[in-house]
Amino acid sequence: MNRIWLFLPLVLAVTLGVVLYWGLGEDPSELDSALVGRQVPSFDLPMLHDSKVSAGPAIFKGKVQLLNVWGTWCAACRVEHPQLNRLSEQGVPIVGLNYKDERGAALDWLEERGDPYSRVIYDPEGSLGFDLGVYGAPETYLIDAEGIVRHRHVGVVDQDVWESDFEPLYERYRKDG
Amino acid sequence: MNAIVKTAEAVLLLLAVVFLAMPAMAQERFEDPELRERFSELTRELRCPKCQNESIAESGAPISEDMRERVRRMMREGATDEEIRQAMVERFGSFVSYRPAFAPRTWALWIGPFVALVIGVGVVLVLVARNRARRQLDSTPLSDEERRRAEKWLRDE
Numbered sequence: 001m002n003r004i005w006l007f008l009p010l011v012l013a014v015t016l017g018v019v020l021y022w023g024l025g026e027d028p029s030e031l032d033s034a035l036v037g038r039q040v041p042s043f044d045l046p047m048l049h050d051s052k053v054s055a056g057p058a059i060f061k062g063k064v065q066l067l068n069v070w071g072t073w074c075a076a077c078r079v080e081h082p083q084l085n086r087l088s089e090q091g092v093p094i095v096g097l098n099y100k101d102e103r104g105a106a107l108d109w110l111e112e113r114g115d116p117y118s119r120v121i122y123d124p125e126g127s128l129g130f131d132l133g134v135y136g137a138p139e140t141y142l143i144d145a146e147g148i149v150r151h152r153h154v155g156v157v158d159q160d161v162w163e164s165d166f167e168p169l170y171e172r173y174r175k176d177g
Numbered sequence: 178m179n180a181i182v183k184t185a186e187a188v189l190l191l192l193a194v195v196f197l198a199m200p201a202m203a204q205e206r207f208e209d210p211e212l213r214e215r216f217s218e219l220t221r222e223l224r225c226p227k228c229q230n231e232s233i234a235e236s237g238a239p240i241s242e243d244m245r246e247r248v249r250r251m252m253r254e255g256a257t258d259e260e261i262r263q264a265m266v267e268r269f270g271s272f273v274s275y276r277p278a279f280a281p282r283t284w285a286l287w288i289g290p291f292v293a294l295v296i297g298v299g300v301v302l303v304l305v306a307r308n309r310a311r312r313q314l315d316s317t318p319l320s321d322e323e324r325r326r327a328e329k330w331l332r333d334e
Contacts, residue, residue: 031226034270100239126243133268135226135240 033141033152034133040067040147041131048098048106048120055121059095060147064173066094066166067141068117068157069129071101072109074137080156081113087162088116092170096120099129099137142166144173212252219248219258222275223265232275244273 035041040057047053060067068084070077088094096117098106103122110120123129132141135154142151151169153161207213220234225241233241233248244265251261265273277283319327 028229031272032270034267130243130247131268133226133270135238135269 030154031135033149035141035149036152038149040143040149041128043121043128043131045128046122048096048103048122051103051122055119057147059119060143061145063093063145064170065118065143066092066170067097067143068094069097069099069132069134069137069139069141071099071137072105073101076156077138080138080158081116083156083158083162084116085114093118097128097132098122098124099134100124100126140166142169142173144176207249207252215258216248216252219252219261220245223248223262224273224275226269226273 040060042057044054044056047055066087068080070080084094094117096119098120101122101124103124106120106122110117121128126134132139138156140153140157141149144150150173151165153165155161157166207216217234221232223233223244225231225233225236225238225244227238227240228236231241233244247264248261251264256264262274266278271277271280271282277286279287
């Protein structure tokens, strides 16, 4: 009888252990976006600053941009805001999506904390948010010059997240484009 | 007198509660029991992306409310269950489906148990066959040559 087979259960147990241990380190609340690799869904929504001007997915064409989903009701957005201001100062273009919010409160917020956004889409019903699969603010998307979603982060983008998750992709797609 | 006032107050309060709750209930429910059943089945097999491990039927998160609303709307517009499921998976990923699709990514999930079953049955069959072979060997009478050798060993001992 082939004795090597006796080690099979051990090998299986170790493999299973490694796989499970690796799974422990994963954050289960961070889901893969179904949109990565696909176009930004179509929409037709007014801008926050001027309700007479509306915007569609065309605003994501032409350069690599971030899309940041926020609302004044969102406590974590408060934490994230200074980082967005910093990124904007460094020249990173950020489109805001004001999600399920009130215009007045949102405008006051930007007045008070600074406005890092090149433009802000106003989505009080959360319709674009729904199509993007937003399930909690803040969420940040990296969108390439073709309007294709390349990365999604749920939660605060702090300096660490920016440097590890966004910046390399941002630089890469900027070079490609 | 006092008791009557108290009772009247209680009745009014009860009525107020019932009537205030009605619009919410009306929004929640379909008149047609068949649609209601479909709605409840669909929302039970869609998973809330925010409060994970709850279906959107159970969850009180705002996103679940939005998803229920979308399910309701799509049903009113005549969408099939499959189209509704598809619409949710397209937006929130396959995570939201408690019934994952049969795709390359989920092959292991669907086929794995059957593979394990086949391997298990195979192992049992091999063990049984081997055991039987050994028992047959034990019960075969010794040949003359074997008997002579065995007797020789016993003598030498």
